[in-house]
Amino acid sequence: MTAPAASDRLDDDDLTEMLTEMIGARFFSNRAFNLQRQGRAGTNAPIDGNEGVVVGAARALDPATDWVLPQYREPPGLLRFGEEVLRRYFLYIVGHPAGSHMPEPLRVWPPQISLATQIPHAVGQAWGMHVQQQEGVVLVFFGDGASSEGDFYEAGNLAGVLGVPVIFMCVNNGWAISTPVSRQTAAGSFADKARAFGMPGVRVDGTDVMAVYEATAAARRRAADGEGPTMIEAVTYRLGPHTTADDPTRYVPPDELEAALARDPVVRFREELRSRGLWDDDREERAAAWARDLADRTVAEVEATPVAPTDMFDHVFAEPTPALVEQRESLVEHLARVGRSDV
Amino acid sequence: MTAPAASDRLDDDDLTEMLTEMIGARFFSNRAFNLQRQGRAGTNAPIDGNEGVVVGAARALDPATDWVLPQYREPPGLLRFGEEVLRRYFLYIVGHPAGSHMPEPLRVWPPQISLATQIPHAVGQAWGMHVQQQEGVVLVFFGDGASSEGDFYEAGNLAGVLGVPVIFMCVNNGWAISTPVSRQTAAGSFADKARAFGMPGVRVDGTDVMAVYEATAAARRRAADGEGPTMIEAVTYRLGPHTTADDPTRYVPPDELEAALARDPVVRFREELRSRGLWDDDREERAAAWARDLADRTVAEVEATPVAPTDMFDHVFAEPTPALVEQRESLVEHLARVGRSDV
Amino acid sequence: MSDSAGITESTDTAASTETAESTEMNMLTAINHTLHREMARDDRVIVLGEDVGANGGVFRATEGLYDEFGATRVVDTPLAEGVILGASVGLAASGLVPVPEIQFLGFVYQAFHQLAGQVARMRYRTRGRFHAGITIRAPFGGGIRTPELHSDALEGQLCNIPGLKVVMPASAADAKGLLATAIRDPDPVLFLEPLRGYRLIKGQVPTGEHLVPFGRAATVTEGDDVVLVAWSYMVEVCRRAAGKLSDLGISARVLDLRTLVPLDTEAITSAVEECGRAVVVQEAPRTGGFASDVVAEINDRALWSLEAPVARVSAYDNPYPVGLLEDDYLPDVDKVVEAARRTVEAS
Amino acid sequence: MSDSAGITESTDTAASTETAESTEMNMLTAINHTLHREMARDDRVIVLGEDVGANGGVFRATEGLYDEFGATRVVDTPLAEGVILGASVGLAASGLVPVPEIQFLGFVYQAFHQLAGQVARMRYRTRGRFHAGITIRAPFGGGIRTPELHSDALEGQLCNIPGLKVVMPASAADAKGLLATAIRDPDPVLFLEPLRGYRLIKGQVPTGEHLVPFGRAATVTEGDDVVLVAWSYMVEVCRRAAGKLSDLGISARVLDLRTLVPLDTEAITSAVEECGRAVVVQEAPRTGGFASDVVAEINDRALWSLEAPVARVSAYDNPYPVGLLEDDYLPDVDKVVEAARRTVEAS
Numbered sequence A, B: 001m002t003a004p005a006a007s008d009r010l011d012d013d014d015l016t017e018m019l020t021e022m023i024g025a026r027f028f029s030n031r032a033f034n035l036q037r038q039g040r041a042g043t044n045a046p047i048d049g050n051e052g053v054v055v056g057a058a059r060a061l062d063p064a065t066d067w068v069l070p071q072y073r074e075p076p077g078l079l080r081f082g083e084e085v086l087r088r089y090f091l092y093i094v095g096h097p098a099g100s101h102m103p104e105p106l107r108v109w110p111p112q113i114s115l116a117t118q119i120p121h122a123v124g125q126a127w128g129m130h131v132q133q134q135e136g137v138v139l140v141f142f143g144d145g146a147s148s149e150g151d152f153y154e155a156g157n158l159a160g161v162l163g164v165p166v167i168f169m170c171v172n173n174g175w176a177i178s179t180p181v182s183r184q185t186a187a188g189s190f191a192d193k194a195r196a197f198g199m200p201g202v203r204v205d206g207t208d209v210m211a212v213y214e215a216t217a218a219a220r221r222r223a224a225d226g227e228g229p230t231m232i233e234a235v236t237y238r239l240g241p242h243t244t245a246d247d248p249t250r251y252v253p254p255d256e257l258e259a260a261l262a263r264d265p266v267v268r269f270r271e272e273l274r275s276r277g278l279w280d281d282d283r284e285e286r287a288a289a290w291a292r293d294l295a296d297r298t299v300a301e302v303e304a305t306p307v308a309p310t311d312m313f314d315h316v317f318a319e320p321t322p323a324l325v326e327q328r329e330s331l332v333e334h335l336a337r338v339g340r341s342d343v
Numbered sequence C, D: 001m002s003d004s005a006g007i008t009e010s011t012d013t014a015a016s017t018e019t020a021e022s023t024e025m026n027m028l029t030a031i032n033h034t035l036h037r038e039m040a041r042d043d044r045v046i047v048l049g050e051d052v053g054a055n056g057g058v059f060r061a062t063e064g065l066y067d068e069f070g071a072t073r074v075v076d077t078p079l080a081e082g083v084i085l086g087a088s089v090g091l092a093a094s095g096l097v098p099v100p101e102i103q104f105l106g107f108v109y110q111a112f113h114q115l116a117g118q119v120a121r122m123r124y125r126t127r128g129r130f131h132a133g134i135t136i137r138a139p140f141g142g143g144i145r146t147p148e149l150h151s152d153a154l155e156g157q158l159c160n161i162p163g164l165k166v167v168m169p170a171s172a173a174d175a176k177g178l179l180a181t182a183i184r185d186p187d188p189v190l191f192l193e194p195l196r197g198y199r200l201i202k203g204q205v206p207t208g209e210h211l212v213p214f215g216r217a218a219t220v221t222e223g224d225d226v227v228l229v230a231w232s233y234m235v236e237v238c239r240r241a242a243g244k245l246s247d248l249g250i251s252a253r254v255l256d257l258r259t260l261v262p263l264d265t266e267a268i269t270s271a272v273e274e275c276g277r278a279v280v281v282q283e284a285p286r287t288g289g290f291a292s293d294v295v296a297e298i299n300d301r302a303l304w305s306l307e308a309p310v311a312r313v314s315a316y317d318n319p320y321p322v323g324l325l326e327d328d329y330l331p332d333v334d335k336v337v338e339a340a341r342r343t344v345e346a347s
C-alpha cells in the first residue's frame, strides 16, 4: 500500500483550493464567534493561526481512506473531507446533539473536549485498520497543552511498540489557554518527545501550509508503507483568544502577538500565491463569497434543525434500559404538564 | 547547598557495608517468599536482581536529608535508611496495617502498589522541599513496566518544567510480569525518555552496584546544586519470579535467564570485593548470620504484633466521621455477638 | 435569571463567625476572598492548577492571588490533572497545604487514580505520616451551556471513595465558611463549586473570620408539610420551588446538606420525622446518585415517619447532554414542585 | 473453605441454552471457555491487556488464547490502563470487538477518563457512528489477601456513569452466559469477576451456546420471610446465610441481581412484596454503594410492602484494609444472618 502519487506534488488547483479552505476556515470560525456573541451559540474556539496546519495536513490525506481525529479547534479547516463537516461544526456550536454525529462516509471524528483522550482512539483505530489490512492512515491533532496529559504519552508509546499507521500532529500554537509553552514543558521541542516512543519526530513551520503539507505527506508515506508512526510538531501561534470566554490581553505579551500576526499563515500563503500569479482580487472575492454563502446557508439550516427534548434519551445504548424508558416517560409527562406537549 | 563531599568517594567500609546490605536484601526477600509459601504472609515480590540498583542508589543518598520512594520490590534493600525499614517490610508482607507506616525519622515512603503513582508524589515532595529551601533530594524507584503509565510522563514533564531536586530511578529488569521490555516500548532506551522532559537521562549497568552509586551520586549533586532532575535507567534482570504468585517458566527464555544469572549483582560485587581483599569466607559468614538473626528477630516480633479488627477504622480521617463511629460500633457489637469480644 | 435577585443566606448558628460585619458577595467573590484570606493567614498554603496564575483562573476564582502571593505560591502547572493531584500529595508531605484547582470537575477523571487510590488513602495507608491535607477545588454543574464534561455532577461517585470529604456549598457565606474549614482541615476535601451559582448566588458574607463546620446541614426555608433535601445549586432550585409550593398551600422545608461526607443524618432524620414526607433533589443522574444514599439513610432512621415514599428528582441516566437539551435534563423548579405536590398528596 | 463444596447453580429460565449438555466448571474455567468460544465464533473479537498473552493472564483467565488465536488477536499491551481502554475505542471504530482486561478493577482508576468520559459516551456523542462495543473484564473482590487496590468493589461508582452496563455474575453458568452476551452486546460492558469465586464457585455449565440476558435477576434460593438481595460473590455469602437462617426457622429468599445496569427492578419489587422484608448485601463501602440504590428502588416501588426497614450489610466506609483485617471488613455469613434476623424480628 503506497500513498497515491498524485498527492505528492501539489498542482495549481491544489494550491488555490488550499488557500480557499484557509480563508473559509477563518471565516467560519469567525462566524461561530459572532454567533456566540449574539447568544446563538455556545463557547467556541477560534481557529485563527491554525489554518495552515489544518489545511496543510488535510491536503496530504486521502479523504476516501484516511481518518482525522481533531481536538476542537480544527473542524472549520477540514472541509476537504466534505462540506458536511461544516454543517456538523455549526450544529455543534449551537448545542445540537447532531453536532458530534459525523455521518458516513465522513472519515472525521467529532471534536474532543477531554484533552488528549482522542490520541489513544487514533492509535487504536490505526491498529485495527492495520490488523484488518484496511487501506489508509489515521491523523490525530492535539495541542501543545494536551501533550502534557498522560494519554498522549501512553498512546505514543503504544503506537511505537505496535508500529501502526498513525500520524501525531502536535499543534504548538504557543499557548494552552494562558499557559505558555515554556511552562508546559522543558523539552527542547515537542518533536523531541517522539524519542520517548521510538518514533521519528519532525518540527515544521506551522505558519507555512506547504511545509505542513510536505511533512504530513512524508509521514503518510511512511505510515502507508508500513514503516509506522510519525510525530509532527507544527509551530504556529494562536492569533486570537483561546475561546469566546477568554481574555488573552491578561497574559499574551503584545509584542509576541504582533510578531505572530506578521506571520499570519493565511496572509503568508495569500502573498505566496499572489507572487506565483495564482491569486488575485477576483479570486479573493470569490473565495469570500463562497465562504459567506456557505456559512449563511449552513447556519440558517442548522438553526432550523429541530431537536426534541426526548432526544436526550436516544443513543445511550443500542436499546434503552427499562430505567431510561421510565425516565423518558416521566419527561414526556412533565413536558405535557408544563404545556410543552408540542415538542 | 552541595552534597556532602564524603559520600563522593566510597571507602572500604562503605563497600563492605554495601555488600552486606545486598546479601541481606536477598536474604530478607527470600524469607518473605518462604513465609508466603508457609501461609504466613501475602503475595510478595522478590528482590533478586535488583540488589545492586537499590543498595547502590541508597548509598549515594543522605538518610538524614534525602527521601526515597520505592515501588514495591526495593524495601529489603533500603536498610541504610534504618533497620526499622525491615520491620515495616515484614509487617507489610504479613498484612499488618503498620506495614505502610514508616515512622519518623525514616525518610522512606511505604511500598506503592498502584504503579507509577509514586512518581508524581516524588516530584511534589521535591518541589515542596525546594520552595521551602529544605536540604535534601528525592529519589523515586519505578520499573520498566511502570514507565508506560501516564503518571511517569506527567511527573517527568512537571519535574522538567519546575527543575526540582528529584532523581528518577528507572529499574529496567527486563520484565513487567510477563511483558518483556521489547513490548513495553520502542524507545532506544528508558534513559532516552528523559529527552521528552528536557532532563538528562543516563543509562547504567544495574548489575554493577558501584556504577549505580556513581550515577546516583552525580544526579544527587546536580539536584542538590539546584541543577534540577535527572533520570537514571539502571539495567538489570529479574532473577526470580515476578511475585510469589508468578510462574516465570511460562515466559522467560531459559538462555536469557542463564546469561543474567552469570551477571548476578550480588555475586559480581562479592567477587569484586574478594579480589580487592575486602571480603572472605569469614565476612560472608558474619553477613549471613547478621541477616538471619535480624530476620528471625524481626519476623518473630512482627508475628507477635497484635492488631484489633477495629484498627481498620483508625486513620481514615484525623477525626472519624459519625458514619465511621457508627460502623465501628456495629463491628464491635458484631464481634461480641460472635464471641470475639476479646479482640 | 431575573428571579435570582435577592437570594438571601440562611443564618448559620453552627458557624463560628468573628464579628457581625458582612458585605454582599456572589459565590465567586466569596471564594476568591477566602483564598486571599487563607493564603495570607498561612504561608504554607499553595494554589496550583491550570491557568490559576496570571489569568486568575478561567472563572477568576484565583484572581489577584498571583500578584499578591507570587509565582512560588500560585503556580500554573502543565496541563495534566493526574500530576496536579499527585504532586499535591508530595507537596503536602513536604509540609505545604496544597489547594489544587481542577479546571472542571469532569477532568478529575484524568486524576481518579491519584484521587481515589492515593489522595484519599494516604493517611490511612501511612497511619497519618503522609496524610494529604489537600483541598481540591473544582467547578461543576449545568445550566450554562458549557462544552462536554464541564457540567457533570459526580458527587455520587466521589462519596463512594473512602477517605475523601465532599463539600458542596449552596450560598456565598457557606462558600467562604466551608472553604476556610476545608483548607484548614487536615484531610483531603473536594470542594465543589456550582458554576451556575458563581455569579447568580449572592448574599451577605461575614468579612472577618468565618468558619462553617463540616457535617451540619442548614435549614434554608422553614416548613412542615414536606422537606426538600438538596445540596449545591439544587438548594436554590428548592428554595424557589418552596416559594411556589407555598402558593399552592404546601409548606416546604428546604434542607441544605452542605457536606455529603460527613453527612448530617440527624438533620435529615428530624426533618423527615417532622415533615413525614421528603423529596431529594440532585443534579446527578438517578442511578448511583447520592440521592439514593439519602433515601437509604431515611429508610434506616425514619422509615416509620414516612407518609409517602421519598421522591427523588434527578437528572436522567443519560450522559450530560448538549446545550439545547440541558434545561430539560436538569431538575428544575417545576419538576421539584410537581414531585413535592405528589408526595404530599400521596397517602 | 470446606463449606463451599457443592455450590449448585440456580436454573435460569431466561437463559437461551442450546442443549441440555453441561459439565462442571469453576468460574475461571467458565470464563476461559467462553473467551475461547467467542473468539472462535467471531474473528473480530480481540483480547488485549497486561499479561494476557503467553502468560495467559495472571489468573489464567486468558490461558490458551494466545496459542489458539495468535499474537494479532491476543495482545500484551504496555502497562497503561488508560490507553488499553482508549485504544479499545479506536479498535471498535475500526470494526473490531475488543475485550480488554484490566488486571485488577482498582487499576481502572488509571483509565477512568477513558472509561467514563469516552467509552461510556461514544455512542451517545456520535449518535451511534462510533459506538464502543467493548467488554471490559476485570477481577475484583476481597477475602484472598491481595495487595492494595486489588480487591476494591467499585460498582457503586461505575453504575453512576451513564452509558455503561455493569455485569456481576455469581455463578459459573452465569459467568459463561453473561460474558457471551456481553461480548455480543453492541454497548460497553463492565464484566466484573469475583476473585474469590474464580476457583471456589463451581457448577454445571452448559457446554454449547448459552446466553443469559441482561437485566434479569435470578432467584437462587426460595423463601418468603425475607429477601436477601446481592450480586457477585455476595450471592454465595447470602446462599450460605440462607442455610443458617433456615436452621433458625427463617425462610430467606436469595435474589441474585446479576446485572446492576440494567437493573431488574421488577424482580426486586415482587420479592419485597412477597417477603415484606429485605436485606441488601454488598462488598463495597456503605456510603455511595449500590445497595443504596436498591433501597431507593424499594422505596419507590414497594414501600408499603415493607414490614421493616430494608437492612444494608456493607463493607465499611474505610479504604479496603490490609490482609489481617479484611475478613472483619467484609460482609460475611454471620453479619448477613444477624441483619436478616433483626429485620425479621423488627416490627
Ligand SMILES: Cc1ncc(C[n+]2csc(CCOP(=O)(O)OP(=O)(O)O)c2C)c(N)n1
Pocket: A073, A113, A114, A115, A142, A143, A144, A145, A146, A147, A173, A175, A176, A177, A238, A242, C050, C079, C103, C107, C110
Ligand atoms: C482533560 C482536560 N483538562 C482541561 C481542559 C480545559 N481546557 C480546555 S482547552 C485547554 C487548553 C488546551 O491547550 P492546547 O492543547 O495547547 O490547545 P489549543 O487550545 O492551544 O488549541 C484547557 C486547559 C480540558 N478541556 N480537558
Ligand SMILES: Cc1ncc(C[n+]2csc(CCOP(=O)(O)OP(=O)(O)O)c2C)c(N)n1
Pocket: B073, B113, B114, B115, B116, B142, B143, B144, B145, B146, B147, B173, B175, B176, B177, B238, B242, D050, D079, D103, D107, D110
Ligand atoms: C496501575 C497498575 N496496573 C497494574 C498493576 C499490576 N502489576 C503489578 S506489578 C506489574 C508489573 C510491573 O513491572 P515493573 O514496573 O517493570 O516492575 P517490576 O515488577 O519488574 O519490578 C503489574 C502489571 C499494578 N500494580 N498497578
Ligand SMILES: [Mg+2]
Pocket: A143, A144, A145, A171, A172, A173, A174, A175, A176, A177
Ligand atoms: Mg495550544
Ligand SMILES: [Mg+2]
Pocket: B143, B144, B145, B171, B172, B173, B174, B175, B176, B177
Ligand atoms: Mg520490570
